[in-house]
Amino acid sequence: MKEYSLGIDNFGKDVREGTNILFTAPPLSGKNAFSRNFFYQGLKDNEGCVYVTTTEETNSILKWFKENKEVDLDEFEGHFGIVDCVTKSQELSEIKGKSIKYASNPGDLTDIGVKISSFLKDFYKSDDLDGIRLIIDTISVILMYSNVKTVFRFLHTFSGRIRSTDAVALYILEEGDHDRKTIQTLKQLVDLSLEAEESEGNRMIKFSGQINSDWLKYAVNNNNMKIIS
Template identity: 30%
Template sequence: MFPPELVSEIEPGTNLLVSGPAMSGKRELLLQLLARGAPDDEGAIVVTSRNPGADVAEEFSSMIDDQDTFFRVIDCLGSESEFDFVHSVSSPGDLTGIGIEFSELAREANEREVDRIRIGFDSLSPLLMYVDLQRLFRFLHVFTSQIQSRDWLGLFAIDPDAHDEQVVNTISQLFDGMIEVRVADEGGREARIRGITSSPTEWVPLD
């Protein structure tokens, strides 16, 4: 999914912050990176705090061409869903509920012998409207540690324009690196990676 100019491989157990302004295509990029694991029998779990779980599931399904993949959604909007793979919590501020659901899905994946899973969190920004930074930091520390210990891959979206720079800097301490997304002056999306390469990559077109 990534152009080779950015990165050829990401180590298991890596957590990355996907940072970009509104309408920059962060969610699409995040879902594409999750879907990339499907041909290798990697599962995917999406935590959504912006869009209903059913909508996220439909978008993800269109990217994997009906492959039989372990896929689950944690819907933080309390949305009703007819799909049994969509698990709801009451609000983006229900960090305890999100953690419980994630632990249950990790247990289910283990029972189904799904060894590798890609986790997408879209997005951290709404959570900061419900909980303070210190509480979110503690929650993310546990969440990212679970991903690291299982050798999974974590991708967490955030809108830097919605928060003070200090907030983003504090949260970014929990992550191994960052994927920055922007809309180019001439149109189209560009991305670069910082933290998991020896130096930041150049901005590379995604479209």
């Protein structure tokens, strides 16, 4: 059975194939670093990785990897896809490349879904990859355009596909932007929930579901997440 590394330093636990993960965390909690390290871990593990961005344009993401990982994502051509939901809506300059697809805006779930599916289909058909990852960063922006029932149906389609293709998916949710009912509704789709908070000046994270833990102290150093207790 395939296992997927979360890319968290000093944690040592992987997740099973077919796992859907929801990470709920407040601003400045390191969830941005976690989602991108999760993506980069997949590239290092010879997996096909789809990164859906609803907050930053592609150029910003490529720059992040050059500055924080000293890597040009072009080195992984054919192993990743970016679905950019920002560039067109903000009328920014597009970067051409077969690894980049542009959705019209974060609220066009049909367009986003078609582009995600295109990448997933290509990766699933490839004999050269050892797994598939999907990252949606963030669902919170999508929820600004659509109601929770619509977003639930959208994610339900992909969570089922993740299970049936032995892939893994990570969905990022901004804590404080949604009521408890919305969060609980989305949790029905996943096998593992991560929650982050700040307590007495410490960053804490908790795992529930496929992996269970007490609150663990963590740090984000050089844009890497590390468990420190």
